[in-house]
Amino acid sequence: MALIENTKCECGHQNRVGTVLCESCGKPLDNSGESQALLEMRYDGVARRSQRVNPNFIDRIWNFFSSVKVAVYLILFTLLGAMLGTIFEQESNFINFDPSTFYKNKYGQIGEIYYKLGLSHTYESWWFVLLLVMIGASLVICSLDRVLPLYKALSKQRIRKHLQFLTRQKVVYQGPIHEGEETDWVERAVKPLRRKRYRVHAEKDALLAEKQRFSRWGPYIIHIGLIVFLLAVLFRGLPGLHLDQHYWFPEGEKTKISGTNLYLENEKFTVEYYSQDEMSEDFRKTGKEVPKMFETKAILYECTANCDDPSKQPQLREVKRHAIQVNDPLSYKGLSAYQFDFDLTPKLRSVQPVLVNKVTGEQYGKFKLEMNNPQQEFKLGPYTLELKNKFLDFSLNEQGQPISKSKDPNAPAFLFLVKGPDIPEEGSQFIYFPKQIDKERFQQDAINEKLGGLQNKLQIDVLGMEDVDFIASSSYLNIRIDRAMPFVWLGLGIVMLGLIMSFYWQHRRIWLRIDDGILTLGAHTTKNWFGMRREVSSFLAAMGIEADEKSLENGGK
């Protein structure tokens, strides 16, 4: 059983348990009465909300989180935990790798222990998140516990404080005032204080001057901002609020962004390198090449019809154009596209060859042969070409059958069934390699000899480079949707506001009272005592009292 403390002050005010300074007159309640030690002024000496006589279970939890000591320990543990996570790379840095062998192979025994302890994903581990949650709890409860009593204490301050309250402040002046000045001394003191931007409340022989009280709310605003920030981060991961995907965008193709009804086209991708004369002389000597810019000229489309029907062509409408660079993403209604990587290997998109009668030299048509979804039948003069099969990356398997090694058009081949004059009625097969190098490598003529012997009669030829269409390059973009970001920034904005309030302004108060011709002055500030002493000294000088800045310092030694 805790002793019931006597918390009634001599001025008659009944204080709550835990009160350090009487809520009304400011008399120190440390019972001794003799002590000359400096006063503990935090929270203006009022009791925190959680301080009560017989705490029960909930009170105990509440008290735990409302303690600054606990908060400091929580921060320290988080700090140490965060350090552990920087020893080796985190798993989240990699895509597609096997962490169970990676750490052992790279760092040996220590790496394996690191992995087994779960430190390879420190920041996603339950204990690290738990620490953050507890910090969040501490932010809420600490603030709730202090801000209300402090607000009450500051909004109803008594002007005339107990003498001890004044003499035990950190900045104190005590001395006689000139005779005959007692009556209007307080009144005369108002003006110089107002000039220093103080709000002055005066009584007959006592005065309270106060300024920049709002700075006292700074810490609580910081805490609110941090809570907003933490909540925003927490809810970022809710389904629908978050998308994070990487896509290859081949130049000139429209690619669907899954999970949305948007399509993105990479119109042109460029890499620019620094020219020789843009580099310093020293750097040129190193012979390094440095890229200056990666840019994807992107067009974003929105699907307006047939969006959900894979059997039909979707109807697209352009909604945004942007040249995406590193540091300059495309943004549209919460979706952002970031430059991430690129591939400069050209890929064949289509060729427009002609059919040549080798005997007469006659040319038929230009016909367009797409690598993907090609047209299946071409009528060229007297001939009909029926596309039977295609192999984008031509090769022969072990059984000697033609196959495609990959989906990329590295060595495309097209198998036609040709009908027309001088060809048997059921037609004759003919294979065509658009790339000259493949024609030789796979011996197009020899294959056609076996297929139907058309190589002597017909030929498919590309006349010039203008008939070849390439995908010059591909751009790798990171597509993100993050609907919680505005709240993240809002939280951080509030934190900054609170920081500026509490660190670049100080709540300053000056109390004074006159008892029998003796002036007693006490002053308090939240920080910058140096400035406070200077201000008091200059105020006293204005009142005709010489007091050195140093001499105002109370106690100290």
Added chain:
Amino acid sequence: MDFLEISRYGFMIAFFLYCASFIFYVVAVTGKTWKNRDPEQHERKWGRISFVTSSLGLLSHLVYCAARWAYSGHIPVSNMYEFMTFLSMMVMIAFTVIFFIYRKILLGMFALPIAIIIMAYAAVFPREVQPLIPSLRSIWLYIHVTLAATSEAFFAVGFIAALIYLLRTIEFNSTDKSARRQKWWIEFTLFSIIIVVGFIVSVFAFRAAGYEAVYTQNKTTIDSQVQQDSTIDKQGVYHMPPIIAPYESKPVSVPAFLGMDRAWFEAPSWMSGASAARKLNTVIWALITGIVLYLILRLILRRPLGQVLAPAVRGIDPNDADEISYRAIAIGFPIFTLGALVFAMIWAQQAWGRFWGWDPKEVWALITWLYYSVYLHLRLSRGFQGRKASWLAVLGFLVVMFTLVGVNLIIAGLHSYAGTD
């Protein structure tokens, strides 16, 4: 004379002016006790001389910065050389700001050596002007780095004032347990600074001598796709005589140094990283040089360094030193939050699409922030003042320096844009 040359001269002149002004500050502070002098007049006169000299140095430092900016077309903070030079400039600016508020000459005597050491440390790194890679080409480079450096400079001033407080209050003649422990730690702090000096000295000494040793390291990797062993020969170049050779390596050329013509040890297997052994070797040389320097100083002075410095700080009120330390940190903390965290997040969001990625540099910036928030909580709510707060401020600066330097040297990450010897 082009801008680059102007900036080189600016750097040199600033460096020498700082050195000179350091000596003047020492004269101003310690000369008061000399015979036949009016202490106050002496302090006023020499204080002015030293402040003018250090301000001229700062001016020249600004010329360096402006000229290099004009030459390269971007703010000179894009590699380790530029950043550390910039940081030392910010330390000087922070010192000047605090000096204008408090007018304490003593601060100069401690701030200048810090600025000089950081500047000399910068010169260890490759000095050429590098073109900016695309991810650095952003307005946020200017804002993020300058603000971060500014706040760290204020933390440095906080460290300096805390050190002064400790030197002023520790009773060097007392033999009780707490005093002995504090004496030991203050000596250790000063020793650590001398190790950094030792590092700089050893790099420049061996660089002047043109020392170079080469090792090859065979690394066998099994390519999982082709199931084939491929052996890569990696060459490691040492610019300091090897005490530690790379793991499983063969010397190619190791010139003898003081009769030492081969490494004494081989790095352990877990230090198989590209330059881990070389870095360890450099650390060992820094330690050796630092210890030698320290012993020489002790031999000359015949007393612990803390005790030598203590009389010099006698003129300052310890409460003022404590207040300055706190004030500097209180000014720096919001700037740090804004520059090193908030703006860094905005930039990261713009460049990589995520505002936070637990990259080691980011984590260490967070650790620094958490550390100083602990300092502020302890100070504001738990009454940590004077001695305890000063030790926290001293340790805090170590955290800052690890974030700036240690992370780049030891832990690789997105920010590691510079190598070193």
Added chain:
Amino acid sequence: MGKARRPVQIIVLLCIVILGAYAINSAVAGRSSDKPVVGGKPPAMKLLGLDGKVHTLDEYKGKALVINFWATWCTYCVNEMPALQKQWEKWRDQGVVVLGINTGEDRMTVTNFTQQLGTDFPIWFDFDNEAVRDYGVVPMPTTFFVDKTGRIASIREGELNLSTLDTQIQQLVQTEG
């Protein structure tokens, strides 16, 4: 205010516990990404079939599914095609559907291929690789075995031979419960 304090305390603490549990759970779960897992449901898809019609998985409600991601250029996929066809013929009467998802190839290539091999189980086109993304398919072939209650019973990466397929499907049919 004194009276309201207890409820306020309880509400605040309760909120913290709920949010904290959610935070820890999503952090730990978030690590294993959002790929489908054994015991979970196969992600929905709406794709064009080889028959020219649009299909969804709902059509096969109550049936056991063998969802096979494949392509004609993938040798292992091609190798297991006859086995898939055999199993389709064997089990189709017992409510088992073999479903081939072709990844990103055009109609002609796939039609030619199926004609050549003589397969007749349903094949859908995943032109934009959307299903590949949703199912988190990395190597090919990858096969998802879904039981009749609509849960993923197992996920197999790489080529499957006739006997493994058979045992897998047998298990599927048995677990109808």
